[in-house]
Amino acid sequence: MLSSRIKLRHLQAFLEVAKRRSFARAADSLAISQPGVSKTIRELEDVLGAELFERGTQGVALTQAGLTFLRHAGPAIRALEEGVTAVGDAHRGQWLRVGALSTVESRLLPVAIRRWQENAAAEVGVNVVAGSSAFLLSQLRLGELDLVVGRMTEAREIRDLAFEHLYYEPLLLVVGRGHPLAGVDPLVPARLVEFPWVVPPPRTTLRQQVDSFCVRHSLTLPGRLLETLSLPISRRFTQEGDAIWVAPRESVLEDLADGRLVELALPLEGQGGSVGLCTNATMQPSLVLEAFCEVLREVAAEQRIGQATGDA
Structure with a gap:
């Protein structure tokens, strides 16, 4: 009691x-x-x-x-706040709070949100918070977010949160068209450190994969680093210079298709990491959240089929 x-x-x-x-x-x-x-x-x-x-x-x-x-206090407070809001402002509509990692910002999440809102039975707003997996998962645990979407299976912060796999997404090494290494095959790994790199910040799950790649190929990251999770900054910086961008595949598919970016002939990783959705098991999922997760699963399945057929 x-x-x-x-x-x-x-x-x-x-x-x-x-x-x-x-x-x-x-x-x-x-x-x-x-x-x-x-x-x-x-x-x-x-x-x-x-x-x-x-x-x-x-x-x-x-x-x-x-x-x-904490596993119980955060969701309890959040549930109380939602109850107060529902009673005091019943006609205002509902909100879904989503944490988004950079691996899903370009395709999965925008497509899912648009499809879900077009078919939702009620007016529902979506608040999207971007950031590192550590930050977003901590917010999820506190009850500040309803779910987190992205590649995060390597994150220590998942612990007792519930993760559902959707598909695998690799990191790629990409450069702007006209880059000295574009089209070089085979590519000697040592040549990579002759150029600036755009990489995820330290202590992120994506940076761990970059560090593992460097260990496998006996490389030391160059001093000219741009550390960011911002896709627009990374894209512009890479397209207009000679940098090498460690990019989530989803974020550069259109650039690769139209030739604005070129993938280097050296894989950073094979299958890639598991992209999925993470929820707080101590929180009772709302009907809104369950409906949105189902749309995420549908869009993810379409992306898997597209990747398998080469149409993605």
């Missing part, structure tokens, strides 16, 4: 500290004093009989007990 001593302010303070990893930043967000936040957390820890945070010089981190509590 839920203890009557646990109040809404306890849960709100806990979630803010967990999200911001700092009592001071949580206090600023909640517009209360830092001692007030500390007192509220101590009260919650007393009720639960466990320490929720480890204090350190770099901020605070969740203990194992804190991680366990």
